[in-house]
Amino acid sequence: MVEIAEKINCPDCGAPLKLEAGEVIITCEYCGSAINMAVGKKFFFKHSIIPNNYTLGEMEGVTKSWMQKGFLKPDDLARKSKIQRMELIFLPFFIVHVHATSKYSGVLTRTGQNIPKDGKIDKEYYWKILGRRASTFPTKEYEIPLKGKVNFNLSKISKGAKFLNSEMDEKEAESLVKQEINTHHRYLLSTEIDTIHDIDTTMDIKNIEFVHAPVWFIKYTYRGKQYEILIDGASGEDIKADIPTSSGIFGKIFGR
Ligand SMILES: [Zn+2]
Incomplete structure (x- = not known):
C-alpha cells in the first residue's frame, strides 16, 4: 500500500x-x-465530459438486446445468461491533435527486383490516449463519441458512477502519442516497402484536450463461464464484447 x-x-x-x-x-x-x-x-488544457445517457435499468435493456442481436451468438444467450455486475466508469482520455510527417527511403524487394523508394507520409490525427496505466481497455477500438461532449461539469457525472483521475499528465500523453505514431507510420511503410533505410518523423502538436467519457463495464455469466461487455454510455453501442461460441452457429460451423 x-x-x-x-x-x-x-x-x-x-x-x-x-x-x-x-x-x-x-x-x-x-x-x-x-x-x-x-x-x-x-x-x-480544456477539460470536457461526455454525458452518460443511460440509467442502470436502461443499460440492462441495452445489454439484453445486444445478446439477442447478431447471428454469431448462441440462440439462448439472452435467456440463459445472467448479468452479474454493471459498472459505469468515467474514463480520462487525452485527445492529441497532431500533424505527423515521415520522410522515408528504402527498397521494394517483393517484386523480385530491388527498387529504391522514397517518399513522405503526411497525416493529421486526433490520437487518443487513456490516462490510466495497466489497463486493458481497448482504446484503439473505441470511437470516443465527441459530438456529445460538453465543458466539464460535476453535475454531468451520473449518480453512482465511478470517476477515474488520470495517472499521467499531458506531457506524458504527448510522448506516448509520438511513440505510437512512430510505430504506426513504420507499420504503414511496411505495407509499401520491404526494407526501410531511413525514416524521419516530425510531429507538430496542434492541440491537446482532456475528456472524461462514460463506459459501462458489464459482466455476465453464460453456461458457467464469465464474459465481459463494454458499452459506450453515450451511444449505447458496444465497444468490445466477449461472445460465447460454444453453442452458437459459429460454434456449429467451426466445431467449437
Ligand atoms: Zn475545488
Whole structure:
C-alpha cells in the first residue's frame, strides 16, 4: 500500500483533494477544477465530459438486446445468461491533435527486383490516449463519441458512477502519442516497402484536450463461464464484447 504523501487542497476552492497514489490530473469533487499534481497547479488544457445517457435499468435493456442481436451468438444467450455486475466508469482520455510527417527511403524487394523508394507520409490525427496505466481497455477500438461532449461539469457525472483521475499528465500523453505514431507510420511503410533505410518523423502538436467519457463495464455469466461487455454510455453501442461460441452457429460451423 502506498500512502498519500500529503494533504493537498484545491487551488481554486480550497477543498481537500481526494487522490489515490499514482494519480496526476485530479478533478476536484467540489468545484470540478482539474489540477495537475506534478506541478501543483490548475490543469491548463480544456477539460470536457461526455454525458452518460443511460440509467442502470436502461443499460440492462441495452445489454439484453445486444445478446439477442447478431447471428454469431448462441440462440439462448439472452435467456440463459445472467448479468452479474454493471459498472459505469468515467474514463480520462487525452485527445492529441497532431500533424505527423515521415520522410522515408528504402527498397521494394517483393517484386523480385530491388527498387529504391522514397517518399513522405503526411497525416493529421486526433490520437487518443487513456490516462490510466495497466489497463486493458481497448482504446484503439473505441470511437470516443465527441459530438456529445460538453465543458466539464460535476453535475454531468451520473449518480453512482465511478470517476477515474488520470495517472499521467499531458506531457506524458504527448510522448506516448509520438511513440505510437512512430510505430504506426513504420507499420504503414511496411505495407509499401520491404526494407526501410531511413525514416524521419516530425510531429507538430496542434492541440491537446482532456475528456472524461462514460463506459459501462458489464459482466455476465453464460453456461458457467464469465464474459465481459463494454458499452459506450453515450451511444449505447458496444465497444468490445466477449461472445460465447460454444453453442452458437459459429460454434456449429467451426466445431467449437
Ligand atoms: Zn475545488
